[in-house]
Amino acid sequence: NAGVTQTPKFQVLKTGQSMTLQCAQDMNHEYMSWYRQDPGMGLRLIHYSVGAGITDQGEVPNGYNVSRSTTEDFPLRLLSAAPSQTSVYFCASSRLGGPQETQYFGPGTRLLVL
């Protein structure tokens, strides 16, 4: 089991550029989510999905799009990058069994927007 994988590990963008952060999991988890982590802010939920074809917004969705065409993949798209989107992005997955389900995180993508 690879668990949760994310690509790329690092990315530098110029303001206005678009890109897609990839996330995949091989644990057959129904629930997948994207967080961003900024210094002192904790992890903040961007978007999440409870299954293929179903997505919803989290706490900080503006400037990001997601889709969930398969159980395994949950890409995050930055439509027009802004310096405020400089952050570390984590993808996570879990089962939908209940409140004690462990969230498994990917290794993160470090994004710098110039």
Place this chain on the structure above:
Amino acid sequence: RKEVEQDPGPFNVPEGATVAFNCTYSNSASQSFFWYRQDCRKEPKLLMSVYSSGNEDGRFTAQLNRASQYISLLIRDSKLSDSATYLCVAQRGAAGNKLTFGGGTRVLVKP
């Protein structure tokens, strides 16, 4: 006010000592609580769930005080490998989208 608040630290701890720190939460609807560990530039990993009666996992003890709305983590006999940031997490529903993370408490264990 943040929904989950933690002292950012760092807590400088001599190897072998005991360290304890708290996390406060403001949403009384929070039902489940967790401690995650995050090493420098790595992803968070679940350390332990926090149960109402308190629970222990080896050198780690977690407590929940619903009346005062805080949870605590105590680390006994600290090891150098315990150096990390500890994230407090509150969950107010069954699904993962109801998780709220604190900003983390940094612990540095020194020889």
